[in-house]
Amino acid sequence: MKLSHFLICATLFTGLGAMAQTAQTTDGTETAAPSIHHAGMMQKIHNMMTKRHAKHLEELKASLKLKPEQESQWTTFATSMKPPSTAQNRMAFADMDKLTTPERIDKMTALKTQRDVEMQKRGEATKTFYASLSDEQKKTFDQHTAKFMHRMGEEHHGGVGHMMHKF
Secondary structure, eight states: OHHHHHHHHHHHHHHHHHHHOEEEOTTSOEEEOOOSSOHHHHHHHHHHHHHHHHHHHHHHHHHHTOOGGGHHHHHHHHHHTOOOOHHHHHHHTTTGGGSOHHHHHHHHHHHHHHHHHHHHHHHHHHHHHHHTSOHHHHHHHHHHHHHHHHHHHOTTTTSHHHHHTTO
16 A cells, blocks of 8 residues: 555656656756656556555455455455545646646645545455454465565665655
8 A cells, every 4th residue: 555655746746846856948948847757657657556456456365265255345345445446646737837836736736635545445445354354364464565665775785665755
């Protein structure tokens, strides 16, 4: 969960940075500078992350060896873990450059509140699913999810923890 939260924040910062850039033309007028993080690149990154997310969920499901009566809980859990689409991210930043700085701050605060609510829903869905697992499955779930949390905190492996220190 924290990785997706970080990636959303990184995307938001990238979007703001791209919007803040300007370039001067030969006639002295300013135009928006081309961003190295254009929509096509962001879509490729989003697609890659979506595939990786699906793979991790598949691996988790396989390792849990779910019983048929647990399938509906799994579906609810997996659906709640779905990351937001890039279209949602773009819509959130539509016309951001037309806002004043205080308005942008307010919009960013509202977006953060929205992400926090979504994160809370994912947390509750995880707890509900976890409660439906047997003791052995809980152990497997804990081990599987701990691997990802451990990776996020490792600075020396270039993980998210490493990236956080660059901000």
